[in-house]
């Protein structure tokens with residue numbers, strides 16, 4: 007059976023949601039990984055969930071990125087393990103240096119929780135192989151600091167390597183200032199590392215993985231990972 | 239054009255959860271030489287060289303930049 | 319016991335939405351003499367008087383307090 | 399040197415008692431109960447326990463009129479929150495509470511700590527919070543800057559606390575009217591799930607069992623302002639003035655997880671949060687409910703600020719703290735769990751059986767008070783009430799609309815903040831975390847699924863302050879009925895309510911009349927609908943410059959939906975659907 011782990015920082019609050027989807031919706035053998043643990047070698051997929059890892063004090067994800075478990079997670083990723091950071095998890099990944107760039111306060115300076123549309127920019131990743139390129143999917147966001155920033159050089163590199171995976175758009179796929187909820191550079195909502203095994207995204211696929219929640223579009227992200235793992 | 243640097247701090251008696259969390263993290267990372275942490279704000283204003291600058295700055299601080307119920311402030315004018 | 323005052327600012331090249339919002343409100347309130355605003359952080363540490371204080375502070379800043387991708391910092395030690 | 403000399407506590411006189419908020423009768427009653435004059439610390443405890451906020455002295459006689467029973471009621475009023483059965487042994491635990499005055503003083507922190515307080519009420523009972531709601535009242539934000547500032551601060555305070563804690567704020571109510579300009583209302587609801595056999599109560603039983611303090615350190619936050627006559631504390635009194643309470647949602651999240659982990663074990667005897675009047679009300683409540691006593695060693699209480707005195711420690715309202723009683727011999731286990739979550743936990747006392755709360759400071763007995771009489775013999779007032787003049791006048795008023803220009807009226811309505819969309823508010827709240835919200839805010843009622851059950855929980859918060867002003871009896875009825883109707887329209891069966899009664903000064907017969915009538919109207923509606931009141935809160939003295947607010951008895955109706963797949967939203971779903979108009 008495929009094994010998934012959900013890292014739990016003291017202020018994680020989407021940990022149970024991720025656990026629920028991985029275990030009950032996707033059928034992973036799923037366990038929580040406490041932030042003080044130091045061995046994470048035994049997983050097929052590790053998720054850094056959303057929330058406020060350490061109250062989001064100082065900078066979101068900064069303190070979490072220094073916790074003992076992150077050394078182990080770093081090594082796991084170095085070895086090619088599948089790693090997904092959602093929302094606060096994305097922030098932790100940038101702070102830990104596993105993904106480039108940084109997440110700043112939303113342009114509005116306000117927390118935003120709502121459904122948004124995303125355009126799939128790259129379906130050649132372990133997390134998006136079941137989507138088609140240009141597909142428009144509906145997934146909620148819920149964050150205060152989702153405004154992705156990277157300098158020009160970094161941005162060019164992201165583009166050259168097709169590391170931009172999701173962009174905010176409107177329901178017709180239009181990418182514009184209006185469809186950008188937080189001021190993110192070039193409407194970026196999710197990126198992957200060069201090697202292609204570490205994905206960070208602000209939107210919450212686990213909140214859109216059952217039809218009762220109003221969208222199942224996020225489910226295919228997890229299913230993509232399953233397919234990828236199966237194919238070895 | 240002068241710059242004004244306003245420092246805003248939580249009053250000493252007001253709980254600073256952020257500072258406490260940072261302190262806890264630093265100590266856990268082995269930086270035991272840090273005994274306390276308080277986090278405040280610094281607001282830098284580029285201003286025009288008006289006559290009653292001091293008075294205006296105080297006004298701006300008390301009207302908008304500072305919440306006197308929990309914060310206190312000081313400022314300095316840095317001529318350019 | 320010395321105090322260390324660390325100032326953390328967003329780099330000039332990074333847009334500061336908080337500063338822009340403050341600027342907008344100030345101008346709306348009629349304080350036209352303010353031309354630009356940047357908001358940063360000030361982190362005050364109460365520290366022990368260790369030998370290699372400077373070195374340790376730099377370490378603490380680069381390891382945790384500052385994100386070099388978007389921020390820059392300076393610090394001063396205030397003896398007591 | 400004893401504590402009283404050391405801290406320079408003044409001699410107790412009627413004047414001092416009055417400064418603390420006790421009147422002459424109450425002061426004499428305190429003397430009668432003790433058989434002697436209370437000392438300064440004891441007097442402070444009387445004042446806190448007998449404050450309107452803690453004792454419900456003006457409302458108690460009337461609250462008795464509420465129906466509180468039904469077969470599905472597991473816990474009615476009297477505990478931290480009410481509990482009803484939802485599906486077999488799955489129960490919902492909920493309560494609404496006000497944080498009006500603090501939100502006027504400091505909107506962000508006032509609202510944030512209001513959310514924090516109500517969440518603690520729910521999880522001290524063993525329930526994991528799964529939803530919050532907020533009922534808000536402000537002045538006219540289109541004209542009044544200050545009201546706008548309060549409004550924005552309150553909304554971000556609720557967001558700041560709830561989002562970080564990780565509970566979805568799934569709905570609420572917002573109303574703007576000049577009557578609330580200087581008395582904004584912030585009513586917060588929390589609802590949690592608990593298994594029927596896992597409910598915890600505020601008990602202090604078992605002689606010798608340790609009393610353990612957990613959570614944040616104690617500071618001088620929110621110590622009753624009136625009691626802080628400055629000279630008594632020496633020259634640095636400025637820094638000792640009461641502080642605004644600051645919320646730390648991250649700490650509260652740790653406290654939640656630690657408490658729930660602790661409660662899985664059977665070595666917890668009882669637990670109580672430290673809300674209003676902090677350590678005072680929690681220790682007295684625990685002792686008096688169990689008919690036991692407690693000894694507390696106040697110098698053991700973890701303090702945030704230097705030089706805190708026993709008086710301040712007893713009356714501090716610092717947030718994110720709990721008091722619990724564990725079985726003797728399990729102290730280490732308790733401390734271990736809190737250490738895992740990086741929280742302070744300290745044994746600060748033990749349970750006795752003499753019916754007294756005894757407070758020690760460095761070995762010295764500094765206060766000794768009987769637990770039960772302080773609660774049971776608290777003053778109760780049947781305050782005079784009288785139909786106000788305005789009511790008669792309004793009755794004869796003709797509200798017919800004249801010269802109505804439809805276009806203008808329509809435009810006026812759409813631009814009125816009371817009618818326009820509340821998206822600006824609820825999009826700042828994480829209303830989806832925990833992935834149970836299956837009808838999102840924006841609909842008349844919100845619906846939550848329960849993982850592992852077919853059923854859903856339906857929630858609606860309602861009150862029309864204007865109706866309640868025009869006719870408090872009917873207004874009270876309408877609040878209950880509207881909430882029930884909203885629940886029904888989402889497909890739910892209304893089961894029970896929690897309420898938050900916001901009124902002006904109860905010492906004014908006009909205000910008291912509004913209160914009595916509203917309670918009677920609500921009672922009538924609750925009886926007819928068979929939806930008892932299982933928890934609630936009263937907030938009086940919402941007055942500034944002698945002007946009270948429109949009476950606002952906020953109602954939260956909780957209902958059950960037998961098949962959550964059958965939930966309904968209150969908007970048109972499809973082109974071509976047929977529209978019916980029901981009723982007259």
Ligand SMILES: Nc1ncnc2c1ncn2[C@@H]1O[C@H](COP(=O)(O)OP(=O)(O)O)[C@@H](O)[C@H]1O
Pocket residue numbers: 531532533534567568569570571572816817818820821823824838839840841842843
């Ligand atoms: N303070 C608030 N917090 C969260 N949701 C709110 C708040 N105020 C209003 N709402 C939501 O906005 C929607 C419309 O509210 P309201 O205009 O009061 O509805 P109605 O007038 O139909 O009762 C509801 O779904 C309600 O839950």
